[in-house]
Amino acid sequence: EAGVAQSPRYKIIEKRQSVAFWCNPISGHATLYWYQQILGQGPKLLIQFQNNGVVDDSQLPKDRFSAERLKGVDSTLKIQPAKLEDSAVYLCASGTGSQSPLHFGNGTRLTVT
Amino acid sequence: TQLLEQSPQFLSIQEGENLTVYCNSSSVFSSLQWYRQEPGEGPVLLVTVVTGGEVKKLKRLTFQFGDARKDSSLHITAAQPGDTGLYLCAVHSGNTGKLIFGQGTTLQVKP
Numbered sequence: 001e002a003g004v005a006q007s008p009r010y011k012i013i014e015k016r017q018s019v020a021f022w023c024n025p026i027s028g029h030a031t032l033y034w035y036q037q038i039l040g041q042g043p044k045l046l047i048q049f050q051n052n053g054v055v056d057d058s059q060l061p062k063d064r065f066s067a068e069r070l071k072g073v074d075s076t077l078k079i080q081p082a083k084l085e086d087s088a089v090y091l092c093a094s095g096t097g098s099q100s101p102l103h104f105g106n107g108t109r110l111t112v113t
Numbered sequence: 114t115q116l117l118e119q120s121p122q123f124l125s126i127q128e129g130e131n132l133t134v135y136c137n138s139s140s141v142f143s144s145l146q147w148y149r150q151e152p153g154e155g156p157v158l159l160v161t162v163v164t165g166g167e168v169k170k171l172k173r174l175t176f177q178f179g180d181a182r183k184d185s186s187l188h189i190t191a192a193q194p195g196d197t198g199l200y201l202c203a204v205h206s207g208n209t210g211k212l213i214f215g216q217g218t219t220l221q222v223k224p
Contacts, residue, residue: 041216042214056211098205102156
C-alpha cells in the first residue's frame with residue numbers, strides 16, 4: 001500500500017511569512033495527526049482528526065497555526081505568521097482508528113530565518 | 114511534565130555491545146508502542162505490548178511491558194550500526210486516544 005505522502009520536503013521562510021504543509025494519508029485511514037518534532041526530541045502532537053472532524057487541538061497554537069481536513073482525506077497545516085521557534089520537522093501520520101498504531105510520512109523540515 | 118520519561122536520552126556504544134533503554138510513567142496504560150526513527154524519515158512502529166509482564170522479541174530486540182503496565186524496556190543484544198536511530202515509546206492517552214510520545218533515546222552504534 002502507498003504510504004503517507006507529505007509535501008514539500010523542505011521549506012525555508014523568513015519570520016512573519018506564511019507557510020502551508022500538505023498531507024495525503026493512507027487510503028481509508030480515518031484518523032490523521034499532525035506532529036511537530038524538534039531535532040533529537042519526540043514528536044509533539046499538534047492536532048488530531050477523526051475523518052473530517054477535529055478530535056483534539058489542545059496543543060495547537062491557534063493564534064498562528066490552523067489545520068483542516070476537507071472531505072476527510074487530505075489535510076493542510078498552516079502557520080501564519082511564522083516565528084523562529086517554529087523551525088522543526090512537521091510530521092503527518094494516519095491510522096485506522098483511535099487506538100491503532102500510526103503510519104508516518106517523512107515530514108516537512110521547516111527553517112524560519 | 115512529560116507523560117512518558119525515557120532514559121537515557123543519548124547512548125553511544127560500540128558494535129557488538131548490549132544496551133537497554135527505558136520508558137517510565139506514573140500512569141497505567143492499556144498498551145504501549147515502540148517506534149524507531151531514522152534521520153530524514155518518520156517513526157516506524159516496532160512493536161505494541163499489551164499485557165502486564167509481556168515480553169516480545171524482534172530479532173535482536175527484546176521488549177518488555179512492566180507488570181503494572183506503567184513502564185517498558187527495550188533491550189538490544191549485540192548492537193549493529195544499522196540499529197542507530199531515535200527510539201521512541203508512545204501511548205494512546207485520554208478520551209480521544211491521541212498518541213503521545215516520550216522524548217526519545219538517540220542511539221549511535223559505532224563500527
